[in-house]
Amino acid sequence: xxxxxxxxxxxxxxxxxxxxxxxxxxxxxxxxxxxxxxxxxxxxxxxxxxxxxxxxxxxxxxxxxxxxxxxxxxxxxxxxxxxxxxxxxxxxxxxxxxxxxxxxxxxxxxxxxxxxxxxxxxxxxxxxxxxxxxxxxxxxxxxxxxxxxxxxxxxxxxxxxxxxxxxxxxxxxxxxxxxxxxxxxxxxxxxxxxxxxxxxxxxxxxxxxxxxxxxxxxxxxxxxxxxxxxxxxxxxxxxxxxxxxxxxxxxxxxxxxxxxxxxxxxxxxxxxxxxxxxxxxxxxxxxxxxxxxxxxxxxxxxxxxxxxxxxxxxxxxxxxxxxxxxxxxxxxxxxxxxxxxxxxxxxxxxxxxxxxxxxxxxxxxxxxxxxxxxxxxxxxxxxxxxxxxxxxxxxxxxxxxxxxxxxxxxxxxxxxxxxxxxxxxxxxxxxxxxxxxxxxxxxxxxxxxxxxxxxxxxxxxxxxxxxxxxxxxxxxxxxxxxxxxxxxxxxxxxxxxxxxxxxxx
Numbered sequence: 162x163x164x165x166x167x168x169x170x171x172x173x174x175x176x177x178x179x180x181x182x183x184x185x186x187x188x189x190x191x192x193x194x195x196x197x198x199x200x201x202x203x204x205x206x207x208x209x210x211x212x213x214x215x216x217x218x219x220x221x222x223x224x225x226x227x228x229x230x231x232x233x234x235x236x237x238x239x240x241x242x243x244x245x246x247x248x249x250x251x252x253x254x255x256x257x258x259x260x261x262x263x264x265x266x267x268x269x270x271x272x273x274x275x276x277x278x279x280x281x282x283x284x285x286x287x288x289x290x291x292x293x294x295x296x297x298x299x300x301x302x303x304x305x306x307x308x309x310x311x312x313x314x315x316x317x318x319x320x321x322x323x324x325x326x327x328x329x330x331x332x333x334x335x336x337x338x339x340x341x342x343x344x345x346x347x348x349x350x351x352x353x354x355x356x357x358x359x360x361x362x363x364x365x366x367x368x369x370x371x372x373x374x375x376x377x378x379x380x381x382x383x384x385x386x387x388x389x390x391x392x393x394x395x396x397x398x399x400x401x402x403x404x405x406x407x408x409x410x411x412x413x414x415x416x417x418x419x420x421x422x423x424x425x426x427x428x429x430x431x432x433x434x435x436x437x438x439x440x441x442x443x444x445x446x447x448x449x450x451x452x453x454x455x456x457x458x459x460x461x462x463x464x465x466x467x468x469x470x471x472x473x474x475x476x477x478x479x480x481x482x483x484x485x486x487x488x489x490x491x492x493x494x495x496x497x498x499x500x501x502x503x504x505x506x507x508x509x510x511x512x513x514x515x516x517x518x519x520x521x522x523x524x525x526x527x528x529x530x531x532x533x534x535x536x537x538x539x540x541x542x543x544x545x546x547x548x549x550x551x552x553x554x555x556x557x558x559x560x561x562x563x564x565x566x567x568x569x570x571x572x573x574x575x576x577x578x579x580x581x582x583x584x585x586x587x588x589x590x591x592x593x594x595x596x597x598x599x600x601x602x603x604x605x606x607x608x609x610x611x612x613x614x615x616x617x618x619x620x621x622x623x624x625x626x627x628x629x630x631x632x633x634x635x636x637x638x639x640x641x642x643x644x645x646x647x648x649x650x651x652x653x654x655x656x657x658x659x660x661x662x663x664x665x666x
Contacts (some may be wrong), residue, residue: 163244166194175208177238179244182253189244201371208235214243219339220371220596221416225274225307226342228296228335229267230288239264246271257389270300273308285380291331298326299339306346315453317345333366337376344379348386358471378407378423385426392433400430418459421450425463426664437474444470458654461496465509466487472512476519483520487513499544507541507553511560518564531568547590555590558583559603566610577613584610597639604636605645608652630656 163306167175171303172191179185199205203223213232235240242257246268258265263286273280282304287297302322305315305358309635321344330336341362347356360380384400405429411420416547424447431440444467449459475482490509498506517534538561545553562583584607591600611629633656637649 162204163189163247164200165189165191165208166197166199166205167191168210169193169195171208171210173484175240178484181237182241185244201369204432206243209241210235214240218334218372219336220369220375221322222375222419223545224271226299226303226338227271227274228299228303228338228458229480230264230296231290231292233264234261252422261307270304274303277308280304291329295326295329295331295335298322298329299335302326302339302346303342306342315540316350332369334372337363337366337368337372341372341375341379344376344383348379348383351386353383353386368448374407374410377403379421381407381426385429386431388394388433394434397430397434401427404430417450418454418456420468421454421459421463424450425466428466432473435477437470437477440466440470440528441474442615457496465493465497468493468509468512472516476517480519480521481654483516486516487520490516499540503544504553507544510537510541511557514564515560518567524569527569528571531571534564535561536567547586551590552596555587555596555599555603558587559599559606562587562610563606566613575614577610580610581614591636593639598642598645601636601640601642601649603643604632604639604646605652608632608636612655628661 165175172193175191176186179189179191194207199207200221201217201219202221203219205217206319207217207567209215213235215232216229219226233243238257239261242254242261242264245251245253245257247460251272254268255265258268266284266286270280270284282301285297285300285304287293299322302319305319305322320343323339323346326339327336327343330339340359342449344356344359344363347359348355357380359395360376360383364376364380368376378385379402379545383394384403389398404423408423408427410421411417411423424443428440428443428447430579431437431443444463447463448460448467450456451463471482471489475486490513494506494509496502497509499506514534514537516586517537520530522530538557541557542554542561543623544550545557547554563582565583568576570576587603588600589608591603593600608629611625613623629652633649633652637646637653640646
């Protein structure tokens with residue numbers, strides 16, 4: 162729905178223009194600007210007799226953050242062209258803006274940004290006013306930031322243009338708008354401290370409540386990136402409080418999808434704090450919102466996060482949540498299919514493979530669960546091949562090997578020998594030079610599984626023993642993590658004890 166805010170005297174004239182198009186009045190509403198404050202979103206316009214049609218800062222993130230000219234001549238053709246462009250009817254927009262090719266070109270740039278097409282910043286035009294100079298710098302940054310696949314993308318230039326836009330912004334509102342998107346860029350670049358500093362500087366400016374709202378949301382995103390194990394409980398508490406404040410505003414403004422996204426973030430924070438019941442409640446609220454709003458991909462992501470939460474909760478001594486985790490992952494797989502999102506689909510299969518291997522059940526059914534587990538891992542390996550995705554291939558092999566060690570005894574194969582094969586596959590990729598930490602993990606996993614093989618001296622136990630000893634020594638040598646080093650030392654102690662026993666025999 163397009164909203165136009167104007168002077169009371171202009172309302173009949175604007176409504177008459179809208180009536181020129183059949184049923185367009187069902188998609189456009191006109192308000193007296195003195196009675197209703199404009200909402201700062203991409204579907205909202207201000208129209209005045211003297212200054213013309215004015216675009217508002219899109220704090221609701223309706224469109225990419227491309228800034229249009231400060232004012233557009235208030236002709237019926239321009240107004241209808243803008244309305245149809247905002248509604249996504251390019252044919253009608255082109256018809257009405259045929260006499261205003263400069264404005265039509267502005268909307269073409271916006272649509273190219275929406276479609277993530279490659280854009281050359283040289284398409285931007287240079288105006289003569291101070292606002293034109295500001296928007297040139299801002300849009301130059303935006304084209305390089307959001308059309309990042311093109312050859313003109315350069316992080317240093319993105320930073321330069323954003324900083325210049327912030328410096329020459331005509332007022333605090335536009336300064337905050339550029340600062341917010343620059344902060345998003347900095348977060349994406351991993352420069353979280355710089356983003357946090359920038360947001361805090363913008364928050365002390367004289368900008369609108371909507372600007373403050375989005376700056377705080379971006380600050381939440383920055384703090385989320387700062388949460389790494391071991392988690393800072395003070396930061397978690399600050400983040401929870403700020404998220405809750407922003408969430409209440411989104412709900413009051415009926416911005417349900419944004420509220421759902423914040424609920425997913427809140428669930429992740431609660432999970433870090435091991436408040437699993439609280440996290441599950443947030444995710445269920447998000448799922449309810451995304452279902453009602455028909456937000457398919459976001460709904461799939463919420464189910465995916467719910468599956469991870471239930472899996473973690475189950476492994477933390479609550480196995481009753483395994484089956485609910487299976488349901489959540491299967492719901493996510495309906496959205497992230499093998500054809501549409503193969504990488505997410507494969508990650509889901511890995512989680513399912515782990516659950517099927519670990520889920521407690523009566524002995525007669527454990528073989529069925531094991532078959533489902535193996536099938537899930539094989540689906541992941543069918544996509545993550547060693548040649549195309551070596552890192553992911555090694556990860557799946559390592560996880561599949563771990564699952565094999567939990568399968569019930571098989572009649573025709575030794576699950577532990579099979580596990581060692583897949584651990585070796587992982588080790589073949591996880592070299593000491595490229596992935597030393599991951600290699601140590603696989604080395605220690607291999608050793609633990611190898612203990613379950615028959616080490617009778619008459620059955621080549623010495624070869625197995627030497628193999629385990631070499632891997633334990635390598636793990637201790639490579640490890641920089643205290644816990645992994647401790648585990649490597651423990652395995653070496655066990656192996657040295659076994660050596661003593663073998664020598665005595």
